Amino acid sequence: MRIAWVLVTVIVAVVLQVTLARFTVGGRWVFDLVLVGVVYAALLWGPVAGMLAGTIGGLLQDWLATTLGGGLAKTLVGFAAGVVGTQFVLVRPRARMIVVAGATVVHRLLIVGLLAIIDSSQQPTWHWSGVPWAAILAETVINSVAGLIAFQASEALPGAVARGRMSRRSSLSRRNW
């Protein structure tokens, strides 16, 4: 059952990513909603779910966009986020947002490092100055906001549904009376 939810989370994240990326092609608004989905799964269902979400989401991204390293980076980040989620009490959406922000920075640095290793024949020296810090900062901000919205929504949705049911029930009982 948990695997099914992880799958649903990842697929929804990928669909949202490609749908929204269509309107920001070549723009400065860089975001990775798949990563947000991976961290969401990791914080909600633990490190194993985070790993699985990272593997599925990362590989889907790699295969669809013909990129490299996304699967490995997301698996590691999903695992790490899951471990953080089990070690610390992260109930409030703002605390979880900080995990999303940290995960974005680590994920991007992992990708940059991995690509530097793969392209080492072309770029023999790798330096911190080569890291696109401005793009990482923009991505971190957008991912964090997306994560905050996702966690707020997941927290508010069950309550809203229950309140809706309660109000329907009470109006029905009034009518019967």
Place this chain on the structure above:
Amino acid sequence: MPNRRTLFLLAVLCFGHVLLISARVQSKSGMPVIEEVAFGAFAKAQGGSAAVSDGIRGIWTHYLALRGAATENEALRRQVLELQGQLQQEQAVANSSKALEEALKLQRSVAAPTLAARVIAGSPAPGSLTVTIDRGSDDGVQTDMAVIAGQGVVGRVINQPAPHAAQVQLLVGRNAAAAVTLERTGAGGLVVGGASDLLLTVDYVSNQADVQVGERVLTSGQDGIFPGGFLVGYVERSEKGTNYRLVKVRPSVDFTHIELVLVVLAKPGTDASHKEQP
């Protein structure tokens, strides 16, 4: 801390990823079968999500954001009138050049057939500048076909297209390139993307070439992908370099707002598709 089973699973997954990465790096062409299957399966979901987002946008643009539509309509009518006039002039020029071609028994130029396509999705991975269009192999789209828009060159089809979708690498992307010629000077070069500011760089332009800012950059057709004569952009910066001139080009296409494109249905690498013998 996670238990041994979890750590073992992590190690297995990481090992699997390393194997997949090394397989892709060594094969150079990637893993076409897996990528093709994944792209084909996901293309339908992308089409569905595009329809939903277009529907929402349609409600907004057609019903809620109609302020100023009458003024815009008037301006567009005037623009159509001007364009009709320009078209007639162009047709007159084309007819006279056709007559000249026939008189001089030159090769006759024919326009390559094009297919209109809608952009249905952006790139799944941030930083990768590709888009997905709603036309695929069933519509005659093939790998390496050129993709253009009203303003100029957009990019080329990459990977094997799905039956009803294809992936387009944008000209401003990291590994994109096209053979170009500078309109005024006639100097040739290779335009490459990959810059963070979305400007294109023209490589291999001689230091002797008198390249001026604002000069039009057109495809030369020598790469076997892009037909010659399509607008790529305008020179924004031109400086003398050590070996070659440093030329930066502002693309004519606004890559942040691409909705409709045209796929040039000429088979890549065949110059015969653009020229026909008399």
